[in-house]
Amino acid sequence: MNQRVVIIALVIILALVPCWSALAVDNxxxxxxxxxxxxxxxxxxxxEWNIGDVEPNRPYVTSPTWCxxxxxxxxxxxIYIKGEDASWVGGSGYVWTLSSDxxxxxxxYALWYHIAYDSADSYTAITKIDTQMRKTNGDxxxxxxxxxxxxxxxxxLTPLADTSTGHFYGDRQMETHIAISAVIA
Amino acid sequence: MSGRxxxxxxxxxxxxxxxxxxxxGETSTxxxxxxxxxxxxxEIELTxxxxxxxxxEPNTEYKTDPERTWCTMTNRGNCMLNTYIKGGxxxxxxxxxxxxxxxxxSWSNGRQEYVLAYWMYEYSSSYVLIAKxxxxxGAEFYSGLGxxxxxxxxxxxxxLTPPSDYTKxxxxxxxxxxxxxxTITISGVAA
Numbered sequence: 001m002n003q004r005v006v007i008i009a010l011v012i013i014l015a016l017v018p019c020w021s022a023l024a025v026d027n028x029x030x031x032x033x034x035x036x037x038x039x040x041x042x043x044x045x046x047x048e049w050n051i052g053d054v055e056p057n058r059p060y061v062t063s064p065t066w067c068x069x070x071x072x073x074x075x076x077x078x079i080y081i082k083g084e085d086a087s088w089v090g091g092s093g094y095v096w097t098l099s100s101d102x103x104x105x106x107x108x109y110a111l112w113y114h115i116a117y118d119s120a121d122s123y124t125a126i127t128k129i130d131t132q133m134r135k136t137n138g139d140x141x142x143x144x145x146x147x148x149x150x151x152x153x154x155x156x157l158t159p160l161a162d163t164s165t166g167h168f169y170g171d172r173q174m175e176t177h178i179a180i181s182a183v184i185a
Numbered sequence: 186m187s188g189r190x191x192x193x194x195x196x197x198x199x200x201x202x203x204x205x206x207x208x209x210g211e212t213s214t215x216x217x218x219x220x221x222x223x224x225x226x227x228e229i230e231l232t233x234x235x236x237x238x239x240x241x242e243p244n245t246e247y248k249t250d251p252e253r254t255w256c257t258m259t260n261r262g263n264c265m266l267n268t269y270i271k272g273g274x275x276x277x278x279x280x281x282x283x284x285x286x287x288x289x290x291s292w293s294n295g296r297q298e299y300v301l302a303y304w305m306y307e308y309s310s311s312y313v314l315i316a317k318x319x320x321x322x323g324a325e326f327y328s329g330l331g332x333x334x335x336x337x338x339x340x341x342x343x344x345l346t347p348p349s350d351y352t353k354x355x356x357x358x359x360x361x362x363x364x365x366x367x368t369i370t371i372s373g374v375a376a
Contacts, residue, residue, distance in 0.1 A: 025322065026227035026266075030234055030256060030369040032344065034241040034275070038362035039353060076279045121337030145283045146350070146360040170249075185279075 041072040042143070042182040049154060054181060056161035056168055057104065065116040065151040071143035077182035079133045079141045079150070083111045083126040086176035096159050096174060100127045106160045111178070115141060116151035123155055127177060133176070133180075142185055154178070207257040229268065229330075229373045235268040236342060241365075243357045244294065245351035253306045258330070258371065266330040266373035271323030272301045273368050277361030282319040284361035286347050290316045301369065304318040305338060306325055315369060322372050329346075329376055340368070 005094050027058060051060050086096040086109060099110040102125050111185040112123035115135050122136040131150070141150050162169050240246050244303060249255035260266050283289040289298040292314060302312035305327060318326060327338050349357025359365075 024227075024374065025231050026262065026373045028229040028231045028234070028373075029369050030231055030236060030342070030371070032236045032238065032275070032342070032369065033368045034238045034247075034344075034346070034365045036241060036359045036362055036365060037356070039352070039358045073359050076356050076363075078255075144280050145277075148364075 019094045036074070036113050038075050038184065039073040040075055040077060040182055040184060042077065042180065043070045043072050044068070044180055045070070051156070054158050054168075054174075056158055056166060059155055059157045061155045062153040063112050064118075064153040066153045068149050068151050069143070071146055071148045071182070073182070076145065076185040077143050078128040078185050079143065080130045080181045080183060081113060081126055081133050082128055082130040082179050084128060084177055086174045086178075089173040091172060094169065094172060096176075098128055098176070099125070100129075101125075105155050106158050106162060109159045110157040111176075114153045114155065116153065130179070130181070143182065189319055200334045223263075225375060226262040227264065227266065227373050227375060229266065229371060230257075230259040230261045231371065232257045232259070238344065241346050243346055245346050247344045247346070249341040249343075251341060252347045253304045253309075253341040255337050255341040257337050258327070259337040260332045260373070263332060263372070265332065265376040267328045267376045268326040268330055269323035269372045269374070270303065270326040271318040271321070271370050271372075273317065273370070275299060275365045275367035278297065278364040278366050279305055279361065282339065284359075286365065286367075288315070288317045288367070290314070294347050297347050297350065299347050300343075301358070301367075302343045305340045308338065309340075322374070323370065326371060330373070331345050 004113065029152075046066075049062060049066075054060065069079060079169045085098050088094040094106050094107075096109045099108050102110055102112075104110050111126040113126055114121075114123050115133065118135045124134070124136070135141070143150060159168075161167055192312055236249060236255070238349065241247060249327055258268070272288045274288050275286040284297075286297050286299040288297060289295065289300050292300060292302075294300050300350050301315040303309070303326075318324065328336065347359070350360045
């Protein structure tokens, strides 16, 4: 048979460009930085613990939230604490040395702090070495910005008795100070 | 067989061969159409890309130096661009979630609210406010930015700090002491 087969033109579109990036928008940025004045200030409320009459070798404890430390400055600060020996107000030659090892003795007393809402009865020794306040898990106490607050309590263990009858020397007012300081983090 | 074979149909689709072979005894034509699209590249270059103002005081205005030609915007892509600008809040880098200055969409600053503006060299007749436009791409900045050097545009910035948050010893302070940081975004869209 006399047939003619027409060759069909084939249109082959070769997509040699696999795809084109539809980059709709390009963003560029300018970063502006400014330095503002720093100011460091903390307040403690209350700032006084009047224990009253004390007995030898006895613990005295505040509430866990007894003292509030407030950041009145504008920086992130770490909080440090240190104690000192207790001295006889109005007298001389009689001092209670602050313990550095959690133990007490004659004329040697001990101090601890407890961070509010930390593990119950978790106390950390306060020594004469300025030390960063931390929770028992090691987290540093930090005040983030103005108005930020943390609370803590104190525990004091009096020295052993001065006399063989189990007493301190009588009618002596002993006074000590705890320094709480803020250092820019 | 008495029949005549007129031709043998050969349809060979060769993707990478640009022409079809000639078929003996018949004339036929096949065409291959090739289409290609060149890549569109959008790229805006900003020089410099950072403005370190240094120490700032409350309620004080700061301008770039040079005032109106501080930053050069160059189209490094391959198509003409329309550009848009928007600002953002300034955050305290010490703790961004604790303290920030909100970018005010008006010319007046306020407590923890600051103001940003730009001046496009040979284009602006006064400073133009930079707004936040959180949901959009920003306000029109410069339209029809041509490609490459020679078509670049220059602009300067102005920033007004908020009033102080509190005062100590007669000195005003911000709650965020240290470093504040903000970003201006300039977007390019193919014109």
